[in-house]
Amino acid sequence: MLPWTEKYRPKRLSEIVNQKQALIKIENWIKQWSHGMPKKKALLLAGPPGSGKTSTVYALANEYKFEVIELNASDERTFEKIRRYLDAAYTLDVFGRRRKLIFLDEVDNMEPSGAYEIAKLIGKARNPIIMSANKYWKVPMDIRNKVEIVEYKRLTQRDIESALWRIVKAEGLFAPKEIIKEIAKRANGDLRAAINDLQSAVVSIEDAKQILVYRDSERSIFQALGMIFGSDNVKRAKMALMNVDNTPDEVLLWIEENIPYMYSTPEEIAKAYDAISRADIYLGRATTTGNYGLWKYAIDMMTGGVAVAGTKKRGFLKFYPPKTLRMLKDTKEERGIRDSIIRKIMKQMHMSKLEAIETMQIFKSIFENNLDAAAHIAVFLDLGDKELEFLAGKEKAPTIKGKMLAIHRKLRKEGIEIKAEVEEVPKIEEEEMVEEELKEKEKGEEEIEEAEEEVKEKEKAKEEKVEEKEKKPKQATLFDFIKK
Amino acid sequence: MVEAIKEAEIKEVKILEKPWVEKYRPKVLDDIVGQDHIVRRLKHYARTGTMPHLLFAGPPGVGKTTAALCLARELFGEHWGHNFLELNASDERGINVIREKVKEFARTKPIGAASFKIIFLDEADALTQDAQQALRRTMEMFSNNVRFILSCNYSSKIIEPIQSRCAMFRFRPLKDEDVAKRLRYIAEQERLELTEEGLQALLYVAEGDLRRAINVLQAAAALDIVITDENVFTVASRARPEDVREMMILALEGNFLKARDKLREILLKQGLSGEDVIIQMHKEVFNLPISEPKKVALADKIGEYNFRLVEGANEMIQLEALLAQFTLLGK
Structure with a gap:
């Protein structure tokens, strides 16, 4: 079965999705080849993966009757091949055969020495040469000087969705809307990846979600880990990060996670950890000094340093994604609630953060054991429902809440305002301004009037909220409040 | 003035029971325990209505924050809340945020008879050297109407130029007898039965930190009005996780x-x-x-x-x- 990426590869330039600007440039350039030679004999198509660079080359060749010679720039023998083809192309041309178009893929992965030779060949070339790269700034300067750069933009989710729907229709399939949407979203602008995902997704919808878990970026980081933990050779280990898009600090987390699984003795683990500790220090210094040249030493340590820390496991290596990233995500809400309680304790009880953390732990014990005392503390700190639940647990929180309302009622009867509820507003009329400038003064008063109004509104809103809650203590949600 | 301060709190206390650390926080300088040498000097400032910048150094829970709050009350009377700003160096996201808050606070004249306002900066030793330099400039810029009270655990972490601009106050670690006296007083007020073993346990976990002692006492009291060593250790182990x-x-x-x-x-x-x-x-x-x-x-x-x-x-x-x-x- 033909992969759909080949089956549905555009035959004509007009079928290329949403790259009009680039196509105009390219057509102008290829037309110049019909009457001689353009100023720049090579084009560099630069853009993210799956944005249509390769498809453009084949559609172009199809429309303008060229034969495509595709070569991989990272292959060591490429230089020799190009020279042969360039020579041959010229002779064959005389016999009236189709002219050859040289297509050089991945020139951003090329060794600098090869780049110099290829740049020289471009000068001598009599055939159109098209190169492609994901990141044109990574293309060696020698080459960049000889080419015209054509930029491809990242495709939008909508571009990809409509392309997928065309294929679904052509195949006569049924596909749920959400799946198409999800595939398009996860593809992150990569139409080739999206089409591959679509083809595997329609095999079985159940598998679809599984297949979608790891998309490109993660796939390449697994490969990098394989190179680092599978090699004793420092140079090879250093190459590992070449195809990885993640920033060094992210990559460091991936390496860190896998050290104890890849190495077994305490010596090896300590050695590998020492290497990433050093790497992290270089990253820290790079950030504080703004000297990102230090990144290369960080990369030496996290790749080569980790690679030489011990003996390698043989056979299939299984890697894990960093648990910490998931933990951070999973605990986000809880941490938010906790930090908000800590801030309230710091403010209301004049404490530093460490003291407030300790106090919060002790309060937890009170909230679980003595609901009356808990209610008083909760009113004093002006705790919200979630904060109350965090300290007391789901079961006891409603009871404490009821007791809190009773305290609030009594306080209101006595006409006492709780400090925590009303932010302090300076009484401006008693104060003389230090700065005499009139403008400044007017501005200041306006701000404070606004602030006063805001506080009044808040108070009003709070009273309403409390009344509502008193009627049905358990269910008063923000939603009820808005409806009102 | 001291009497007025004490009375103002009484009405509110009847309905809302504050956490004991706040409820039993001394309201006037004379009630601070175990720091007589410091209290004497601070009372002099309160009487004369003038003071230089101050630097409070000492371990946690010995009365640094309380001393600053009491001094502000006695200096400013009912307006103390408007003339006193509390900041925390480790929480304010950098010296620039602190500077902005100081600027905003210093923009207006103090209320009442006072000739200056007070900024209390807790955990000043959390600031980096560079941030402290910036703080020093800020202190100078607003010195005609703002006095700073800097609080820290170790005075050696405060840069020399700031130390030399401040009157230094070294808070002593509290003696067990000082902590015990305060705990017995609270137990009496709260009608608790404080056993001798319970008290010894409280002194042991507190390590001279009165705040921790009172916190643990309240949590133990939430379990039972009899304060036993067992309950104290149960509560304290939660506070300092193993x-x-x-x-x-x-x-x-x-x-x-x-x-x-x-x-x-x-x-x-x-x-x-x-x-x-x-x-x-x-x-x-x-x-x-x-x-x-x-x-x-x-x-x-x-x-x-x-x-x-x-x-x-x-x-x-x-x-x-x-x-x-x-x-x-x-x-």
């Missing part, structure tokens, strides 16, 4: 993966910073069941990684690397 010790022992026993999980839980779930963890590790390392030379070797490693933690970008990586050293030395 997690850090457990983590170190796991690492020493060669269980690196479990130690690593524990560390991540401490950092992410309990909200301690990397530096907090390393300080606790250093405190606890000498209580570990290992040979004496190993304790020294580990303390040296902790120091090395404390340094790396400051230099590095990701504190979790540095702490895990330190745990790997524990596993290596524990072998």
Whole structure:
């Protein structure tokens, strides 16, 4: 079965999705080849993966009757091949055969020495040469000087969705809307990846979600880990990060996670950890000094340093994604609630953060054991429902809440305002301004009037909220409040 | 004025029971325990209505914040809240935020008869040297109508130019008898039965920190009006989780993966910073069941990684690397 990426590869330039600007440039350039030679004999198509660079080359060749010679720039023998083809192309041309178009893929992965030779060949070339790269700034300067750069933009989710729907229709399939949407979203602008995902997704919808878990970026980081933990050779280990898009600090987390699984003795683990500790220090210094040249030493340590820390496991290596990233995500809400309680304790009880953390732990014990005392503390700190639940647990929180309302009622009867509820507003009329400038003064008063109004509104809103809650203590949600 | 301050609080107390740390926080300078030498000098400021910048140094829970609050009350009377700003150096996201808040606060003249306002900056030793230099300039800029009270654990972490601009107050660690006196007073007010064992347990866990003693007393009282040593230890163990010790022992026993999980839980779930963890590790390392030379070797490693933690970008990586050293030395 033909992969759909080949089956549905555009035959004509007009079928290329949403790259009009680039196509105009390219057509102008290829037309110049019909009457001689353009100023720049090579084009560099630069853009993210799956944005249509390769498809453009084949559609172009199809429309303008060229034969495509595709070569991989990272292959060591490429230089020799190009020279042969360039020579041959010229002779064959005389016999009236189709002219050859040289297509050089991945020139951003090329060794600098090869780049110099290829740049020289471009000068001598009599055939159109098209190169492609994901990141044109990574293309060696020698080459960049000889080419015209054509930029491809990242495709939008909508571009990809409509392309997928065309294929679904052509195949006569049924596909749920959400799946198409999800595939398009996860593809992150990569139409080739999206089409591959679509083809595997329609095999079985159940598998679809599984297949979608790891998309490109993660796939390449697994490969990098394989190179680092599978090699004793420092140079090879250093190459590992070449195809990885993640920033060094992210990559460091991936390496860190896998050290104890890849190495077994305490010596090896300590050695590998020492290497990433050093790497992290270089990253820290790079950030504080703004000297990102230090990144290369960080990369030496996290790749080569980790690679030489011990003996390698043989056979299939299984890697894990960093648990910490998931933990951070999973605990986000809880941490938010906790930090908000800590801030309230710091403010209301004049404490530093460490003291407030300790106090919060002790309060937890009170909230679980003595609901009356808990209610008083909760009113004093002006705790919200979630904060109350965090300290007391789901079961006891409603009871404490009821007791809190009773305290609030009594306080209101006595006409006492709780400090925590009303932010302090300076009484401006008693104060003389230090700065005499009139403008400044007017501005200041306006701000404070606004602030006063805001506080009044808040108070009003709070009273309403409390009344509502008193009627049905358990269910008063923000939603009820808005409806009102 | 002192009498008025005391009376104002009474009405509110009847309905809303504040946490005891606040409820029994002294309202006037004379009620502060164990710091007589300091109280005398501060009362002089209150009487004369003038004061220089002050630097309060001393361990936690001995009365630094309370002294600042009492001084403000006695200097400013009913307007004290408007003339007093409390900031926390470790919480204000950098010196620029502090500077903005100082500027905003200093923009208006003090209310009442006072000729200046007070800014209380807690944890001033959390500021970097550069930030302290900036703070010094800020102090100078607003010196005609703002006085600073800087609070810190170690005065040696405060740069020389700031120290020389401040009157220094060294707070003593509280003696057990001072802490005991206060605890007995509170127990009486709250109609608790404070057993002798309970009191000794409270003194033991407090380590001279009166705030911690009162917090633990309230939590023990939430269990039972009889304060026993058992209840005190139950509550206190929650306040100072054994997690850090457990983590170190796991690492020493060669269980690196479990130690690593524990560390991540401490950092992410309990909200301690990397530096907090390393300080606790250093405190606890000498209580570990290992040979004496190993304790020294580990303390040296902790120091090395404390340094790396400051230099590095990701504190979790540095702490895990330190745990790997524990596993290596524990072998």
